[in-house]
Amino acid sequence: MKRTNQFTNPWQEKELKILNNVDLTNNEVAEQLNRSYQAVKIKRLELGIKAKSEIDYWTDQEIVFLSKNRLLSNKEISEKIGRTEQSVSLKRNRLGLSQLSKNYDEFEIEYLIVNYHEKTTKEIAEFLGRSISSIQSKAYELGITKKSEYWSKQEIKLLKTNIKKSNESLSKLLNKSLNQIVYKKAHLKSIENRTKIIDEKIDKNVPFSTKGKLNRYIDVLSVLEVGHSFEFLNTEYHLVIQAKNYLSEKIFRTKPETKTTRRIWRLN
Known part of the structure; x- marks a missing residue:
């Protein structure tokens, strides 16, 4: 009914x-x-x-709402989901989802630069918990546009081979604008850093740092190969579930591993 x-x-x-x-x-x-x-x-x-x-049970929908609306105050969120400000404040602190400043931090700017040509504006806005108009304004401020020229495999290979050269030299070598060179280098650096982080965290089973835990889990799950898995702490189960829900096109399964940990596999 x-x-x-x-x-x-x-x-x-x-x-x-x-x-x-x-x-x-x-x-x-x-x-x-x-x-x-x-x-x-x-x-x-x-x-x-x-x-x-x-x-005081929080639904998955409520937790996702928290993660996608980090610019809202505790009062604004409490009015939206029907909880007290104190309840919202406590849950935010526990999940590491404190209210964001209207100013973009270093991680957000890097994420925007790296993903602006790879994801839709809506996807970026939801991930960072900001409005679409805010993302568009920041991109304009940074000189990023959706009309980015295509990079061929040969061009990317040439860029990697000559990565130590100045941006001006690379611009002439590849016949690309300085902005395109800067953004593509940042993109490649981000991929390199993500791979390093994933290797360290999964192979050594080292817990993630408090800041950006959810973002890191999304990074790990997004590149996890089919049939592969990793172990995580029970106390971070809610973060893994949020990350899994964000990657809705992929199917994962989790189960208890030890008294204090669980394991997650990618199925497709």
């Missing part, structure tokens, strides 16, 4: 009486009224009703 929600179905007086029963959890009320858990939670918060204590 399809559940109703607060937007398509106004709340009736008899429903409000059940809402006011503080001995019922949000889940119990949702079951009785055939409404969604989220709708019940939002309505109770709106009315200032403190429900019976229950596990």
